[in-house]
Amino acid sequence: MAWDTARTRQRLLDAAVFEYSEHGPLGARVDRVAARAGINKERIYQYFGSKQKLFSAVLEQEMIKLAAAVPLTDEQAADLGEFSGRVWDYHRTYPHYLRLLLWEGLDPDPLQSDRASIAAAHERSGHYADNVRAVAKAQADGFLRTDVAPAHLLYVARAVAAWWLAVPSAVTLMLGDVANESPKERRRVLVKLVNDATRKQ
Numbered sequence: 397m398a399w400d401t402a403r404t405r406q407r408l409l410d411a412a413v414f415e416y417s418e419h420g421p422l423g424a425r426v427d428r429v430a431a432r433a434g435i436n437k438e439r440i441y442q443y444f445g446s447k448q449k450l451f452s453a454v455l456e457q458e459m460i461k462l463a464a465a466v467p468l469t470d471e472q473a474a475d476l477g478e479f480s481g482r483v484w485d486y487h488r489t490y491p492h493y494l495r496l497l498l499w500e501g502l503d504p505d506p507l508q509s510d511r512a513s514i515a516a517a518h519e520r521s522g523h524y525a526d527n528v529r530a531v532a533k534a535q536a537d538g539f540l541r542t543d544v545a546p547a548h549l550l551y552v553a554r555a556v557a558a559w560w561l562a563v564p565s566a567v568t569l570m571l572g573d574v575a576n577e578s579p580k581e582r583r584r585v586l587v588k589l590v591n592d593a594t595r596k597q
């Protein structure tokens with residue numbers, strides 16, 4: 397029977413998502429990935445080349461999942477608050493990608509990193525560029541403020557959505573009495589804050 401290369405590769409990727417989100421790119425171990433996938437660890441090197449390249453493949457896969465679940469079309473870019481709410485919904489339901497990004501951010505000096513050394517840099521920057529173009533069109537169409545670069549507006553929408561989930565203890569301490577608000581209310585506030593910050597007045 398022929399070896400199902402695509403299925404084997406996907407099993408390794410799925411196992412690696414959990415390994416990297418739990419231990420980060422430095423603490424991850426290929427033997428644990430292989431054990432979780434039920435596949436010989438030599439296949440990891442055969443399909444991906446190295447542990448770092450496997451991490452890049454994992455980030456690319458999880459970005460594609462988020463992009464498919466939370467697209468930003470030209471029409472949707474006119475309402476960045478709702479887009480931010482949908483990003484928040486996704487991260488609440490599927491926390492792996494956000495955890496992977498946080499681990500990546502623990503690089504000793506990420507601001508000094510060569511862009512080419514960033515995991516899946518080409519694919520990820522291409523996705524963000526598409527988002528920025530949609531935001532720029534919404535600005536040109538008069539929906540969003542134009543005194544701020546479109547990339548910064550996109551950053552606000554994505555960052556505010558992620559921050560509440562990335563640092564829950566800090567958020568609880570910062571919000572004080574309103575920290576126990578329902579997820580529905582928190583989402584409503586998030587959408588309003590982003591729209592107030594990004595819409596043309």
